[in-house]
Amino acid sequence: MSAIVYIGAALGEIAGCFAFWAWLRLDKSPLWLVPGIASLCLFAYLLTLVDAEHAGRTYAAYGGVYILSALIWLWIAEGVRPDRWDLTGVTICLVGAATILWGPRAA
Template sequence: MEGECECSREFFLFILAGLVEIGGGYLIWLWLREGVSFCYGIMGSLILVLYGIIPTLQDFPYFGRVYAAYGGVFIILAVFWGWAIDKKIPDFYDGLGALISPIGVSVMLWGPRT
């Protein structure tokens, strides 16, 4: 039961980090590319600072491994963000890439090591 709880916490932190990074980046995108208020850029920047903090809450000991594994989670979240927020329907290759990425994440985080 304890391992289950820890895995849920790790998963939650990966999802939270992804949503914060994409959300902050999206606000800056809106400011610079879509011409919305400068306040969007400020808010996006502050949210991205939060993104820099969230991965440090992971229990995995290596920075590179956490960020590389997070990248796989980010791929999935970015595809869903584009679909839900930008209303851009993912094509076959978007879906295929999103399906493949959890395999890489799993290998990096839980592969047997000596």
């Protein structure tokens, strides 16, 4: 369940941030901010659904999923294919995220 929530949160964050990017950098209408803000609120809400005892671990583990999502965005939305260094980096980040989220903890 955590993976699905993280993917949804990443989509919400990227879409929300892109709405601001479009407004400020691509000269789109300020109306882009309305769905952008809603998307960022959805992102924040979804992170609260992750089954973790501490918010900091939830956010830290989410970082790896965000990096993967950003590279997918780079490829699909911007037409730039990630290179081997991007793929190596995201693999390292996902291993780190999994370790943070699911590593054994002392009771």
